[in-house]
Structures are given as structure tokens and as C-alpha cells.
Amino acid sequence: MTTMSMQKGVQPVLTIILVLLAAVAPLLMSPSNVQLFIFWGINILLAQSINLLSGLGGQISLGHAAFYAIGAYVSAIFMVRFGFPLYITILLSAAVNALVGFLVSFPAGRVREFYLAMMTLGFGFVIEEIIKEWSSVTGGVMGLSGIPSPKLGTMHLFGIQLNLIHYYWIVFLVVVLMVWMLRNFVQSYYGRSFLAIHRSELSAASIGISPGRVKQLAYTMSACLAGVAGALYAHLMAYIGANSFGMMQSIEILVMGILGGFGTIIGPILGAGFLTFIANKLQFIKDYQLMIYSLLLVISFLFIPRGFAGLLGIRTALSKEKRLQKVKPISEISEVKPVRIPGREARTLSYSPHHKKLKVEGVIKDFGGLRALQHVSLELGQGTILGLVGPNGSGKSTLVNVISGVYPVTEGKISFGKAEITNMPTHAIAGQGIIRTFQDPHNVGNMTVKENLLLGRHQKYRSGIVSCVLNLKSSLLEEQEMLVKVHEMMELCSLAQYSEELVENLPYGVQRMVEVARAILAEPELLLLDEPAAGLSEHEMQELSKLIRYIKSRGISVILIDHHMEFLMGLIDEVIVLDSGKMIYSGDAQGMQTNQQVIEAYLGVANHA
Numbered sequence: 001m002t003t004m005s006m007q008k009g010v011q012p013v014l015t016i017i018l019v020l021l022a023a024v025a026p027l028l029m030s031p032s033n034v035q036l037f038i039f040w041g042i043n044i045l046l047a048q049s050i051n052l053l054s055g056l057g058g059q060i061s062l063g064h065a066a067f068y069a070i071g072a073y074v075s076a077i078f079m080v081r082f083g084f085p086l087y088i089t090i091l092l093s094a095a096v097n098a099l100v101g102f103l104v105s106f107p108a109g110r111v112r113e114f115y116l117a118m119m120t121l122g123f124g125f126v127i128e129e130i131i132k133e134w135s136s137v138t139g140g141v142m143g144l145s146g147i148p149s150p151k152l153g154t155m156h157l158f159g160i161q162l163n164l165i166h167y168y169w170i171v172f173l174v175v176v177l178m179v180w181m182l183r184n185f186v187q188s189y190y191g192r193s194f195l196a197i198h199r200s201e202l203s204a205a206s207i208g209i210s211p212g213r214v215k216q217l218a219y220t221m222s223a224c225l226a227g228v229a230g231a232l233y234a235h236l237m238a239y240i241g242a243n244s245f246g247m248m249q250s251i252e253i254l255v256m257g258i259l260g261g262f263g264t265i266i267g268p269i270l271g272a273g274f275l276t277f278i279a280n281k282l283q284f285i286k287d288y289q290l291m292i293y294s295l296l297l298v299i300s301f302l303f304i305p306r307g308f309a310g311l312l313g314i315r316t317a318l319s320k321e322k323r324l325q326k327v328k329p330i331s332e333i334s335e336v337k338p339v340r341i342p343g344r345e346a347r348t349l350s351y352s353p354h355h356k357k358l359k360v361e362g363v364i365k366d367f368g369g370l371r372a373l374q375h376v377s378l379e380l381g382q383g384t385i386l387g388l389v390g391p392n393g394s395g396k397s398t399l400v401n402v403i404s405g406v407y408p409v410t411e412g413k414i415s416f417g418k419a420e421i422t423n424m425p426t427h428a429i430a431g432q433g434i435i436r437t438f439q440d441p442h443n444v445g446n447m448t449v450k451e452n453l454l455l456g457r458h459q460k461y462r463s464g465i466v467s468c469v470l471n472l473k474s475s476l477l478e479e480q481e482m483l484v485k486v487h488e489m490m491e492l493c494s495l496a497q498y499s500e501e502l503v504e505n506l507p508y509g510v511q512r513m514v515e516v517a518r519a520i521l522a523e524p525e526l527l528l529l530d531e532p533a534a535g536l537s538e539h540e541m542q543e544l545s546k547l548i549r550y551i552k553s554r555g556i557s558v559i560l561i562d563h564h565m566e567f568l569m570g571l572i573d574e575v576i577v578l579d580s581g582k583m584i585y586s587g588d589a590q591g592m593q594t595n596q597q598v599i600e601a602y603l604g605v606a607n608h609a
């Protein structure tokens, strides 16, 4: 047997042994230790909840205990008042919280950074006040007591009186299930879209990811998870009061996530463990808890920014490739239609044949008193490469920005095919088939090359969230198909050797190539390349030229901004020259070189320089 196959055989056995150990552990522990482990389980859910929202989705939350509180009160009230069983009250807590999270996402999704921090802080205080004031339902400042609890032997499930060990098993099951589903989610295109939005909303939108939708999902799922934790907490304690869900609890949840390592699955589990067990040993300094938590946060930010997970070199992969490889190596998949690559005649690429035409009509763009674009009009047909040139500050990037929806136009109309796209949001324009790159590559730096390229396929995924979270066969097959296309694109762009490297660690030229490859994988009909050759070596520029020719050969139209005339001349079919926002030339490249106005405005400047 090879080492690899031995490892494969050992892994499931190890998992089974660990699960069995965890299952029998409470039988060998004192009740207080069993309770401590239950707290760890509840804290894992809380830490994962903040990890999902802040660590992955990038949405700061300073009032997270509010979701925890809602979950606890919903479960407790439905069991105390209506006698609902535990499994129903947990589901109700999750559902009510999901709804609250969804509603909160609308105002929260509109603000960022400091304002978002203040908003979530306010949300935490509002929920705390409601709990205190709505005494007829919540018990007010006196709290809610008499909640059926396994600790007191007052909770029954399916006719069985539950004790602490039973409850441990329930919490264990819930935590294992939730963490497994969360891992599946993080490794799906949904999870990748969370990180993409976290790193740059604009970049994510440029490949068709809707920031609004991602935030709605992040708040809904995160609240749902905190709701389950709240329900489990309420029944463990038998009593809940507003004080258990204040500012301190919100900070504690944050510390667990950050200290453990945001963006990973293992990190929050470690962070939750650290706080559960250490805090328990430090009861005598409880009065200084806030100070200690604040110190922990500062220490974490300064010395271990990626938390315990970072210290241990743990990173959660953002694709299911490793798992899929175990089933069947990508190279052996026959169900997937091969992606065709130029120069590899045996294959073809399946891009849409319904190419659309770009029409820009009389576009004006003002920035305050500055008119960056003055009545610019152009038309671009299928498979044409249009060069966009002009001196610095002449409005080239602004034109690309208004076409891609980054800036609204002041006046004028832009259409693509039959659709008018003037002032549409960027992700919707990407949905129409217009994909862009940026002057500085806008990849997700803390994702690998392969994961960044998978992001390019985002719009092509069809699997629903349930399918991804439960790893249903259809979603795995789809992921496999996408991976095949990504691998072929890496081959085409000479990126295969960097496949597993984090993009932020790569040379500038490679990062550029990753961004262009990602854009191509989105199967655009129009590609907007803003100075793609800037900072590239001669060899890299040649590689890029080849790639652009390939794009054209697939019938994709390109608008290409660049200052390298030699690079441009070999590629473009048509050219537009801008000067101070005005279009001073439109035609072929040869004509441009002899046009007097262009020579004065642009080439003249270049020569002079």
C-alpha cells in the first residue's frame, strides 16, 4: 500500500475514534465539566456565527449578542408558554433569527466601517432594551425563569427525561452538523463570494457578484446560527436575563472569532475553546473581564492577526477539489465537456454565440466642476478590439467606469445588445456579459490562484444553497466542471504552477494574468481591460498579447486601454483617442498615427516627454 492510500484509510478510522471518544467523554466527567464542554459547543456556534458575518463576509458586528438573545428568548418562550419540544423551539429560534438577520441586512448593507460598527452596536442596545422593557413576554429586568432544563431534570424529549449527558450529546450533534454544513458552504461558490465581497465589493461586483445579496445571506445565516446557540444556552441555564446578552457578550463573541482566526473553520473552534476553558479558570478576575478581552483583541491584532489558526498554519481551502479528487481525479472525469483552448486544436471553448453590440451615445460625466467626459459616443461590434488611448487624465478610465457601472453618467445613454445598461449596478452589468479588469489588479489576495479563478465562474453556478451546504451530488458535479475549466485556463495562461499560491504573494505580472484569466472565465461578451500591460515584463506582455488574440478569436469584443503603443498596435482593430474628455479621433490605428490633432494632443506629449 502506498503512503497516500494508507493515509486515506487512516483518516476515516481516526475520525470515528475521535467521534466515539467525544461521545463517551461525558460518561467519564464530572457534571461541572460536562457543562463546560456544553458551553464550548454553544460558543463554537457563536464564534462560527461571527466568523461567517465578519470573518468571511467582512461585515463588522458589535452587537452580535442581540441575535444570541433573540434565539434564547424565542426558544424559552415557546417551550415555557406553549410547551413546544426542544427540536421545534430550536428550529423556531433559527427561523425567527434568520428573519431578523435578513431585515437587519437592509440598513446594515448600506453602511460600512465606522457607521456599520455604530449601527450594529445600536442594534445590540435596542434588543437589550426591548428585553428589559417588554416584561409581559420576556420577564423584563427580572428575567425569564422556569425554563425546562436538563440540568434540573425538567426537560423531556420523546417521553425521556433529559439529563446533562443527554444534553451534551444533543449539543455535540448540533455542533458537528453545523460545522460540517458551514465547511461545505465556505468551500462552495457562496463561501468564495463572501470573501470576495469582504476584500473588495467593486471587484466582486465586476464579475457579477451582487454585494447586496451576499450581505443579506451573511446576516441571515449568521443570525440563524446565533439563534441556535441562544436556544441551546437558554435550556442549559434554565434562566435567562438581559444581562447575559449585553455589550460584554458581544465583545466575547468577537474575541472568540478573532483570537481563533477569522476566515477559517478550525480557528473559531479553538477561540471558543480558549475563552470557555480559560475564562472558567479566571472567575476571580471577572470584574476585569472587559479589560482582559480588550487586551486580548489588541494582542491578537498586533501579534497574531490571523489568530490561533494562523499560528498553526491552518487555512481553510475555498474549494471542494481535495474532496472531489478523493472521489475521482479531475483528469479522469468524463462527464464534463472539455474546455477548448487555442493552440490545443483538439479542444474548443463553449462561449455564447449571441454576441451583443455596445452603443455609447452622447455620454457626459462630471465630477463636480470637472467634465471628465464630453459627449462621447461609440459603437463596438462582435469580436472587435477597440483601443482607447489619450494622455493622462483624458478620461479613458472614466469611460470604462461608466460603461461598467462604477460611476453613473451625468447625461447620455449606454446600451448593450437590446438592453439599456445606463447606470445599472456593476454586478448587473457583469450579468449582461460586460466584464472588466482594473488598473491595479483587483484579485482577492488571500485566496489562491485557483480560488480566484473559480470566482470568475461565479455567475455560471446554478446549484442552490441547500445543495451546496449538504454537498449534494449535483453541486459536487458542478464544482468539478468548474474546476476543469479553471485548470484548463491556468494551463492556457501559464498559471498552473501558481495554482495553490495565495495571490498576494505573487509577482505583479502574475497577479495581472490572474485577473485577466478570471475575467475570461466569466465568459464575457465584452471585456474591458484597463491598462493590462502596465508593469509587465516584455515576456509577460507577449503572453498577454497572445491571450487577448485568443479572446478575440472566440468572438469576444474588447476595449483596451494602454499607454504602450507597440503593444496596442499589434492588437487593435479600431482606436478612439480622448483628450480632456473629448473624443478627438475615431478610426483605424494607421490613421491615428498621422492625425494632426492626435499628434498634438497625445503623441506630441509622448514625444515631448
Ligand SMILES: Nc1ncnc2c1ncn2[C@@H]1O[C@H](COP(=O)(O)OP(=O)(O)OP(=O)(O)O)[C@@H](O)[C@H]1O
Pocket: 367, 370, 372, 390, 391, 392, 393, 394, 395, 396, 397, 398, 399
Ligand atoms: N472619482 C473621481 N472624482 C473626481 N475626479 C475624478 C474621478 N475619477 C477621475 N477623475 C478625474 O477625471 C479626469 C479623467 O480621469 P481618468 O482617470 O478617466 O483619466 P485617464 O485617461 O484614465 O488617465 P490615466 O491614463 O492617468 O489613467 C481626471 O481629471 C481625473 O482627475
